[in-house]
Amino acid sequence: MIIELTINGEARTATVAGSESLLTTLREELALPGAKNACEQGECGSCSVLMDGTLVCSCLVMAADCDGAAVTTIEGIASDGVLNAVQHAMHDAGAVQCGFCTPGIVIAATNLFAEDPHPSPDTIREALAGNICRCTGYGAIMRALEQVAEGSS
Amino acid sequence: MTTTSTEHRVKGGVGESIRRADGIPKLTGNFAYASDLFHDRMLWGATLRSPFARARIVRLDVAPALAMAGVLAVLTQEDVPGEPLFGLERRDQPVLADGETRFWGEPVAIVAADDQETAKRAVASIIVEYEELEPLVDSEIAQQSGEIFRHARIRRGDPDAHGDIVVEGYYEMGSQDQAPLGTEAGLAIPDGEGGVDLYATSQWVHADHEQIHSCLGLAPEAVRCHPTGIGGAFGAREDMNMHIHACLLALRTGRPVKMVYDRAESFVGHVHRHPARMWYRHEADADGQLVRVEAKLILDGGAYGSTTAAVTANATYFAVGPYRVDTAVVDGYGVRTNNPPCGAMRGFGAVQSCFAYESQMDRLAAELGLDPLELRRRNALGHGDPMPTSGQIVTGSLPTVEVIDALAAIPLPAAVDSEDARHLPGGTGLTTPAAAVRRGIGYALGIKNFAFSEAFDDFSEARIIINPAGAEVHTAAVEVGQGLISVLQQIARTALGMENVIVVFDDTGQIGSAGSTSASRQTQVSGRAVLDASTALRAQILERYHGDDLDDRGVWKDGEMVATLDEVCADGPVEHHIRYRHPATEPTDENGQGNPHAGFGVAAHRAVVDVDPELGLVRVVRIDTAQDIGKALNPQSVIGQLEGGTLQGVGLAVMEELVIDGGEIRNASFTDYLLPTFLDAPPMEIRLIEDPDEWGPFGAKGIGEPPTISSTPAVVAAIRNATGRALYRSPVRPQDIVGL
Numbered sequence: 049m050i051i052e053l054t055i056n057g058e059a060r061t062a063t064v065a066g067s068e069s070l071l072t073t074l075r076e077e078l079a080l081p082g083a084k085n086a087c088e089q090g091e092c093g094s095c096s097v098l099m100d101g102t103l104v105c106s107c108l109v110m111a112a113d114c115d116g117a118a119v120t121t122i123e124g125i126a127s128d129g130v131l132n133a134v135q136h137a138m139h140d141a142g143a144v145q146c147g148f149c150t151p152g153i154v155i156a157a158t159n160l161f162a163e164d165p166h167p168s169p170d171t172i173r174e175a176l177a178g179n180i181c182r183c184t185g186y187g188a189i190m191r192a193l194e195q196v197a198e199g200s201s
Numbered sequence: 202m203t204t205t206s207t208e209h210r211v212k213g214g215v216g217e218s219i220r221r222a223d224g225i226p227k228l229t230g231n232f233a234y235a236s237d238l239f240h241d242r243m244l245w246g247a248t249l250r251s252p253f254a255r256a257r258i259v260r261l262d263v264a265p266a267l268a269m270a271g272v273l274a275v276l277t278q279e280d281v282p283g284e285p286l287f288g289l290e291r292r293d294q295p296v297l298a299d300g301e302t303r304f305w306g307e308p309v310a311i312v313a314a315d316d317q318e319t320a321k322r323a324v325a326s327i328i329v330e331y332e333e334l335e336p337l338v339d340s341e342i343a344q345q346s347g348e349i350f351r352h353a354r355i356r357r358g359d360p361d362a363h364g365d366i367v368v369e370g371y372y373e374m375g376s377q378d379q380a381p382l383g384t385e386a387g388l389a390i391p392d393g394e395g396g397v398d399l400y401a402t403s404q405w406v407h408a409d410h411e412q413i414h415s416c417l418g419l420a421p422e423a424v425r426c427h428p429t430g431i432g433g434a435f436g437a438r439e440d441m442n443m444h445i446h447a448c449l450l451a452l453r454t455g456r457p458v459k460m461v462y463d464r465a466e467s468f469v470g471h472v473h474r475h476p477a478r479m480w481y482r483h484e485a486d487a488d489g490q491l492v493r494v495e496a497k498l499i500l501d502g503g504a505y506g507s508t509t510a511a512v513t514a515n516a517t518y519f520a521v522g523p524y525r526v527d528t529a530v531v532d533g534y535g536v537r538t539n540n541p542p543c544g545a546m547r548g549f550g551a552v553q554s555c556f557a558y559e560s561q562m563d564r565l566a567a568e569l570g571l572d573p574l575e576l577r578r579r580n581a582l583g584h585g586d587p588m589p590t591s592g593q594i595v596t597g598s599l600p601t602v603e604v605i606d607a608l609a610a611i612p613l614p615a616a617v618d619s620e621d622a623r624h625l626p627g628g629t630g631l632t633t634p635a636a637a638v639r640r641g642i643g644y645a646l647g648i649k650n651f652a653f654s655e656a657f658d659d660f661s662e663a664r665i666i667i668n669p670a671g672a673e674v675h676t677a678a679v680e681v682g683q684g685l686i687s688v689l690q691q692i693a694r695t696a697l698g699m700e701n702v703i704v705v706f707d708d709t710g711q712i713g714s715a716g717s718t719s720a721s722r723q724t725q726v727s728g729r730a731v732l733d734a735s736t737a738l739r740a741q742i743l744e745r746y747h748g749d750d751l752d753d754r755g756v757w758k759d760g761e762m763v764a765t766l767d768e769v770c771a772d773g774p775v776e777h778h779i780r781y782r783h784p785a786t787e788p789t790d791e792n793g794q795g796n797p798h799a800g801f802g803v804a805a806h807r808a809v810v811d812v813d814p815e816l817g818l819v820r821v822v823r824i825d826t827a828q829d830i831g832k833a834l835n836p837q838s839v840i841g842q843l844e845g846g847t848l849q850g851v852g853l854a855v856m857e858e859l860v861i862d863g864g865e866i867r868n869a870s871f872t873d874y875l876l877p878t879f880l881d882a883p884p885m886e887i888r889l890i891e892d893p894d895e896w897g898p899f900g901a902k903g904i905g906e907p908p909t910i911s912s913t914p915a916v917v918a919a920i921r922n923a924t925g926r927a928l929y930r931s932p933v934r935p936q937d938i939v940g941l
Contacts, residue, residue: 086384086871087464088463092382186879187884
């Protein structure tokens with residue numbers, strides 16, 4: 049079927065197979081490979097995007113259900129090449145190693161700060177618990193996100 | 202020209218925590234990983250895998266797949282034009298099954314089709330009749346049956362030496378998956394002249410290249426392996442997986458072929474950490490001085506050789522730990538079974554034996570009534586001492602006592618004082634009241650060698666090119682996420698005196714090998730190559746103009762510019778190319794005695810855990826570490842390696858294990874194979890001990906592996922301390938704590 053959706057503010061159409069996930073559509077049809085495929089079970093959060101303002105694992109969303117939806121991917125987070133506060137803080141804190149989890153973490157953290165600008169460290173950990181990072185041990189990511197939460201980044 | 206120079210210290214050089222050059226692309230979704238690569242007219246490849254741990258292939262009929270619309274090629278072992286076998290240490294693994302499958306998930310056939318779905322459906326349509334054979338899945342039986350990849354043997358000291366205090370123990374470690382978030386992926390592009398270019402996940406493109414071109418039956422220059430974007434490695438990228446397959450399909454179809462494993466396939470598509478069984482006997486005198494250590498180690502290598510021989514050697518050479526003892530008797534066996542193949546993972550053999558010897562050191566301390574750190578301090582190995590196993594004299598730095606003291610000085614956290622479920626074992630599952638929690642503290646030390654060993658010709662090539670825009674560092678070293686770009690950039694800046702430095706990753710046709718991104722070696726070996734090449738190039742340019750300084754503008758003498766960078770490059774870019782070899786290592790004799798290693802480092806961890814002993818739940822409250830790093834070239838990156846490596850060790854202590862049953866992996870998914878999350882990750886305090894080493898650039902040591910070695914036994918020791926249980930295996934499962 050053909051779906052029409054808004055991605056990062058831009059109207060797009062895509063031809064999708066019945067069982068296809070939003071992740072597949074983004075990566076294979078729409079040339080937006082920023083969302084990553086690391087588990088396809090909703091366990092790791094690497095494929096996180098915002099769908100109508102809600103944080104979702106795009107691997108678990110049927111593309112056919114996105115007809116008419118507004119989707120924000122990692123490619124739409126920085127505006128005109130200017131990093132947002134989460135990206136900026138993560139860059140400064142050394143929170144990126146291999147970077148495969150990074151798009152999902154940026155999306156999930158950006159979503160958290162939109163809902164709660166000053167979350168506690170415990171709240172940050174809970175909000176990000178669906179995003180697995182295998183490289184950093186989460187230390188540098190937490191330092192970055194705590195800075196954003198304190199409004200000092 | 203009257204421009205004057207001031208004495209300059211280049212920005213972004215060694216010792217700074219510079220921002221990563223690949224940071225912004227990775228943060229904005231613009232970094233191209235192997236799995237993101239596309240090409241016009243690209244096909245997708247897929248792999249048919251054996252559903253049995255061991256079986257004879259009675260019939261293999263690919264006709265149904267070939268008949269499908271959109272399928273362009275279906276290949277089996279008969280279609281491999283060159284060497285039928287590949288392998289890192291020994292070529293013993295068929296590119297595609299050779300009539301018998303020897304592990305669950307062994308590749309049998311490969312398909313290229315217009316899209317991924319069609320490729321997968323075509324794989325499912327291939328008809329294979331198997332005669333199932335009895336698999337060998339018990340490593341002890343394999344050892345007794347002589348199915349041995351390597352027996353590493355240590356006989357050192359006085360065979361009759363004995364101590365008054367004796368502790369014996371048996372230990373086991375489960376198999377760990379590297380679980381890099383990026384799965385195996387690559388794109389093979391035929392060059393139209395019978396050759397092929399491969400962009401695939403790797404830790405060492407030159408080692409890939411050697412295996413690929415020979416299996417393809419092509420001349421070396423017809424195959425080029427290109428470094429590409431890699432989502433983590435931790436050892437899983439050392440061996441071939443889709444590399445030869447994608448090239449075969451691309452050459453057969455004449456079209457680019459992409460292969461990407463999904464997570465389930467990734468679990469069977471790469472080698473894992475060796476599960477181990479270990480028997481130990483420690484003997485000490487009444488003061489706690491070690492007198493004799495005996496050990497027998499069996500590491501299950503699985504069906505094919507991979508790096509089992511070297512992993513077994515490491516487990517054996519480091520079987521005693523960073524301790525002085527005059528008599529050591531160790532037999533390490535790497536055995537062949539029909540379990541999934543095992544090979545490299547961060548720590549490379551030193552992880553398994555560390556769990557056992559540190560468990561033993563705690564038992565010995567308890568037997569002697571000594572503080573566990575005091576026992577370790579009394580036996581601490583240091584600079585100038587012989588290694589307890591090989592007898593090799595430690596000629597570099599080894600500040601074991603300083604590491605212990607720095608760890609001991611980190612303050613301990615407050616006792617359990619919260620009813621907040623998020624701070625209790627079981628978390629918001631609300632399983633555990635604070636009053637039921639028992640706290641435990643555990644310590645462990647570990648030791649690891651750096652770079653390749655036992656006379657391996659271990660080198661790295663680097664080329665520094667200066668053009669009017671600045672300097673380029675050319676290398677084939679693979680950046681897997683660890684921060685190699687930054688560290689090479691920093692070394693070149695400091696050595697050249699120039700700030701405009703970029704790192705260019707060359708393919709195998711453009712530069713010689715940089716060696717493997719493993720064994721904690723790239724900062725040391727490729728870093729030293731970049732240092733030496735940069736230093737030589739700077740000297741060469743200064744000599745040409747009789748100058749006394751070089752910067753991004755040009756050459757200076759007595760504060761005045763004598764040649765601009767444009768003038769320096771008037772006849773074209775200037776460059777210097779070197780091949781750096783670290784100090785030679787040697788094979789050991791029949792008793793394992795000699796000089797097999799190029800240097801050593803130690804680390805120590807202290808774990809604090811809260812345990813619900815009734816339900817067997819563990820919360821790692823914090824884990825602190827001190828590590829012997831030589832010199833921090835980029836402190837932020839160093840800390841990132843220590844935190845990340847430590848958490849992998851914590852995972853191995855409390856949750857990470859491949860459940861292998863009859864040769865079959867039962868938990869090949871992120872739902873069933875548990876990885877530490879934000880909520881599992883404890884805070885860490887880190888102490889960097891800087892005691893410059895012999896040959897690494899600016900005294901730097903490798904740092905990537907030690908954090909993953911001593912963290913696991915420290916956590917298990919803390920759980921023992923909390924529960925009083927012996928806990929002989931890692932990971933510790935709830936049933937082990939409850940005593941079921």
